[in-house]
Amino acid sequence: MVEEKKNSSEEIGRMKKNIKLEESISLKEKTDGVIYNSVGTLRYAPRHNSEMVSQALLGTHVKVLEKNKEWLKVQTPDDYTGWIIGSVKLMTQNELQHYHNQPKVIVTSTFATSYEKEDDKSLPVSDLVIGNILILKSETEQYFEVGYPDGRNAYVKQSDTAELSFWLNNIELNGESIVNTAFRFMGVPYLWGGTSSKGLDCSGFTKNVYFMHGIILSRDASQQVNQGQLVDSMGDFSTLLPGDMVFFGTKSKPSTETERDKNSERVVHVGIYIGNNRFIHASDNVHISSFNPDDELYDEFNAKRYLRAKRYIANGHAVNVNRYSL
Missing domain, CATH: 2.30.30.40 (SH3 Domains)
Structure with missing residues (x-):
């Protein structure tokens, strides 16, 4: 035994x-x-x-x-x-290469649904959010037949999507387009760690907006501030353009060697400047605030902790950021 x-x-x-x-x-x-x-x-x-x-x-x-x-x-x-x-x-590696080599579509609607058939009354296959990318299998008059990485097949409306290569080659890389895309997320609830239109944190919001222009931003506000080109650090908003990003937090203070970490600058929030001293950001939900004390949308809390503004697009080109590539 x-x-x-x-x-x-x-x-x-x-x-x-x-x-x-x-x-x-x-x-x-x-x-x-x-x-x-x-x-x-x-x-x-x-x-x-x-x-x-x-x-x-x-x-x-x-x-x-x-x-x-x-x-x-x-x-x-x-x-x-x-x-x-x-x-x-x-x-x-071989499977991944095969996946990358296939044509794709990108979801351009804030929310969408894929279906079992070319009929929006057929059973859904899944929900979709802006920025989702699927394999393109075929095209009909109103639908794309698509494939998922896990092997599922479905149909998506062409009005909710675009061929990825065509989309990339026809992006309007300017501040006005950045702001218009940001407006599409108005009212989306704040979600810690969120990077989709189901829920966004502050840097997830900016990351998503810029991704829809083929630009890959870092994940956190404290990382995004290290990208792009410095525009202002003195609160002179006349130098800002729509589409610039504005950063908030605590400024660094003079300190001894032992106090350096405690008194160093901390970037904790980010938004997108939309012009006229206003910015759009994710805080409670995606909404518009103002730096101007006379504006009904004045955000005293964030105005007082403003740190600097950075620019990521200039003259139709990305500045000090990575571009999405096929």
């Missing part, structure tokens, strides 16, 4: 070792993935009750860094990392 138990323990040990080896081999072969849900949720730790740190949209390529049971630690194209369960179709 003792020998039988010993053998059983050894067998269980071998099984566990083999399972770990299989997981390691699997992860080694498939260290890339693509998000297949409209929005994939990234958390700080591999637990459902862990803080949401960010989101990744359908069609986003992620690098798989680590595996913990059913959870994957992934890295998004903006170098942000988090833990995700589901939502990722794992791929080998």
Whole structure:
């Protein structure tokens, strides 16, 4: 009986070792993935009750860094990392290359739905949000036939989407277009870690608006402030143009060596300047505020913690930021 138990323990040990080896081999072969849900949720730790740190949209390529049971630690194209369960179709390098080589469509409506048939009265396949990217399979008069990274097929209205290559080549890269896109998110509720039209935090809002112009901003306001071109740091809003980004937080203070971290500048909020001393930002929801004390939309709290403004588009070109490429 003792020998039988010993053998059983050894067998269980071998099984566990083999399972770990299989997981390691699997992860080694498939260290890339693509998000297949409209929005994939990234958390700080591999637990459902862990803080949401960010989101990744359908069609986003992620690098798989680590595996913990059913959870994957992934890295998004903006170098942000988090833990995700589901939502990722794992791929080998060959599979990923095949995916990249296929034509795509991008969702341009704030919200949309894909359907089983070329009929909006047929069953939905999934919800979609602005910025989602799907495989283009064929085209009819009013619909695109599309494919998901996980193998599902569906139909989306052409009025909600655009061919990705055509869209990229016809982006209006100017401040007016940035502001008009920002207005489309008016009223979307604030969501910590949110980067989709279902819910946005302040930097997720700016990131989404600029992504719809083919520009890849960093994830957080404290990172976005290091991109672009400095326009103002003195509160002279006459130098700003619509589409510039305005940053808020606490200014650095003179300090000793031991107090440096405590007294250093902290960028904690960001919005988009729309002209006439006004800006649009995600705080409670996406809305417009003003720097002007005489304006009915005056935002005293943010006006007092204004730090600087940066420009990311000049003369039809992106400035000190990465562009999205096929």
